Amino acid sequence: MALDAGGQQRTLKPMHLVWLAALSAVFALWMWGKNVMPWAFKVPRELRIPARTWIGNAMDWLVETATFGLFTFMELTRFISAAVDAPYRAVLSLLSTGFLKGQGSDAVQMLPPLSWVAVIAIVGLIGQYAGGRKLALLVTACFGFIAVFGQWNNAMITLASILIAVPLGTAGGLLLGIAAWRWPVVDAMLRPVLDLMQTVPVFAYLVPILVLFGFGPTAAIIATIIYAMPPMTRITTLALRGVVPEISDLGNMVGCTRRQMVWKVMVPSAMQSLMVGVNQVIMLSLNMVIIASMIGAGGLGYEVLTALRRLDIGTGVEAGFAIVALAVALDRLSQALARRASSHQHAEAASGGLLARHPYTVAAIAVVILTGLLGLALPALQSFPEALLLTTGDFWNEVVKWINVNYFDQLEAVKNALLLNVMIPFKRFLTGLPWAGVAGLLVLSGWSLGGWRLALLTGVLAYLIAVTGQWEKAMITVYLCGISVVLACLIGIPIGMYTASSKRLWTWVEAVIDTLQTLPSFVYLMPAVMLFRVGDFTAMLAIVAYAVSPVIRYTALGLQRVPESLIEAGRANGCTDWQLMTKIRVKLALPEIMLGINQTVMLALSMLVITALVGTRDLGQEVYIALTKADTGRGIVAGLAVAFIAIIADRLITAGAGRLRARFGLSQREASV
């Protein structure tokens, strides 16, 4: 491995000349081309593709005329709705409304819902079963927090959606993943769809679902299932491929049929990895259920949403904390259950009665019956007593007021300085660039990093963004995303560098960013709004907070993976610590850091769409408006434009990292799932 930086040639290579020429050409176009080549700045009418109308028409056709012969498309969607709705009603009755008889305001409650005491006790029992006393305490505390702060009912509505979405999403992903594992054709067909689905912003899913399934919790659950299924599919396929060949040989040697092979051999053997997928489905479902409050999911998300719309910081923060508590509890529970599911241990000859064999089930049933009966006599057991409720809403409002009274000028000064000196000029610059020039530079980057295929891909995607009339909004997206990513790197890379050197510190930081990454994206909006109200600056802060984790993680891991022998060699050659860091460590960790930046870009793009709620003007806003107007064409076109930006960024950065790695002679490491 050559490390002599001084030995690098500084002569101009042909590639450099090409770049120089290209940049000059774009510069010239930008400065003087406006009148000569107006089409390079504004896509002429005859080039435009009315994709929006096409998609809208296709949607109308689906809704109005599409039929499968025996039944129409709408009948199908109604059937799916009903299939999801029935179990959801049941779970919701159990957790929130109680079992009712009759309709609307005449309804009589036949059976009350599970009381808060019962739910907390059951959650605690699951915690005890899955991970022992510590976990039981943690999850009890989380749910207790939700009860005490008056978010119980909302949290139960959210939980009910999750309890329906997770099994369906898991099962769907599992089946698709198995199909992709078994039939290469299915794999080849699914792969691009999954890639696209993971880059299309969440709001864009919501628009067609809103049109097809209407406004309400059912549509929200369907959106959640669709959103959470791709990772499960991917993980299932990978997990099955990862089962050692000897195990499948065994299955064949004992004469398994195809079905036995899948269900008795492969799936159980892959259980450990599959459970990672289930955890992801749970966390993604939570994120989506919160976002899906926009199409009527209700629950905690709806609370945050209305609070944001009213700028009622107190309520929003409270609901936000409840979401965090729910997220932490669900994450830890599912991880512990996953560990348990794959750590088989022989039981000490379980003898005796039902209690000895199923202590947890028996205890849970006992708690339900007992609290149910006691609840009739003691209402405080049934629903959390109002008198004991704590509300921090006013407190937070006071905090905001206090901050505004005391620090308004300082905060405003920082915000305005950044806005006026950096953000707005950058935005003007980007939106002023000719689309043809930018697309050309992208093609050139693609070509020099990954050959003609990549050049073609970036070119076509950039062109599509332009001709569907999304260019200007796309540039605003790039501006906000770009500035947030730069800021995230400025914060994240130093943190990563600093923590990489100390194992103890790193365990702490890792725990923090792990937790940050499990939080639903909605939550990040609240503190930013609290301090800076709405606007691009607020959006940027939320994006940075949401997207900074990967760059920290990959920087630290990349630095830690630099072989010790190289460091020693450097030291032997008399490098100072600073030189060691800049000349050896960072340089060798660069490919890894780039992958981190890549993930940060992806997260930033997904968060960007959510920040539409605080009044940005980019593609996210476009999707959001489409959502409020139920305009499928508009939403999907804008959503796809975001996906295209994500794909371009992803492919270019990955290709760049791959080149660096090849140059340093490092082996290709499979990107983690």
Place this chain on the structure above:
Amino acid sequence: MTANPARKATLSLRSVWKLFGEGAGAVLRDTGGNPPPDLLREHAIVAAVRDVSLDVHEGECFVIMGLSGSGKSTLVRCMSRLIEPTAGEIVFNGENLLSVSPQRLIEIRRHQMGMVFQHFALLPHLSVLANVAFPLEVQGVNRVEREKRAREMIELVGLGGREGFYPRELSGGQQQRVGIARSLAVEPGVWFLDEPFSALDPLIRREMQDEFMRLQAVLKKSIVFITHDFDEAIRVADRIAIMKDGAVVQIGSPEHIVMAPADDYVAEFTRNVSKSKVVRVSALMKPLPKRAPAGGYAGDIDAGARIADAAPLFLGASKPLRVTGADGKPIGRLEQSDVVKLMMQG
């Protein structure tokens, strides 16, 4: 003990080939079934098994020995069609294995084949009992019956009392005992073992070899045993096939291979083997003299015993040993000078 050439073959391979790589079948056909190595390299084709013909006799332990990468695993997987051979013929109990239907193949594997894997291949979510009963479960045998049979097998391999344990709670040696019990649960007609003891520590390995030989003495299965360890091969084998780069270079009894290695490759394995531990008395036996020798015999020795066991019986006296057959009748004599000569060879 030694193979009788007239014995019935359980499994016969004729000119079996396995080529990995695109268009391998076409290349094999175009060259009339004998592709030159250069051509294969040109097409980036790996010849994992090359033109292998062999017979596994009923009740014998047939060992396939070769360095890592010589194609042993591929060959044994061809024998059960886990890997589809590119060309050749495989006859199992009189049935052409390569032309049977998928259903029939499942039947054959379910009832007539057992396999032990190098890394055990135990199902992590099943207890020892359920793992051993698994082949029967797949066949649809009811729980009571299959668990009864599984318990017998677990007892047979000396794991009684561990039925409720899970694989990850067992040591490597114990895990492989489970693997062995499982493979025997269906009473297979042929028993494949792919490097069954290679993943174990040397001491455990030795113990498991003894255990294996004890089992085989009772069960008398037709066995295909894969190993890369020549010492293991001569310990357990009735006959050995030595593989190199996918081809079998020599087949014969351990003594035959030790005494007359076919080429330098084989000789390299035999170099460090002490011949007296391999060669049997029968190989050095001379005919009984017309009259008993003047000094009488130093003692009696079984014709199947190893020379190393015979050597101490001479007791310094220069009298020969009397060799007895399986029925105890004298069939020849063993001279001390022959024994000394053999032992001098190492």
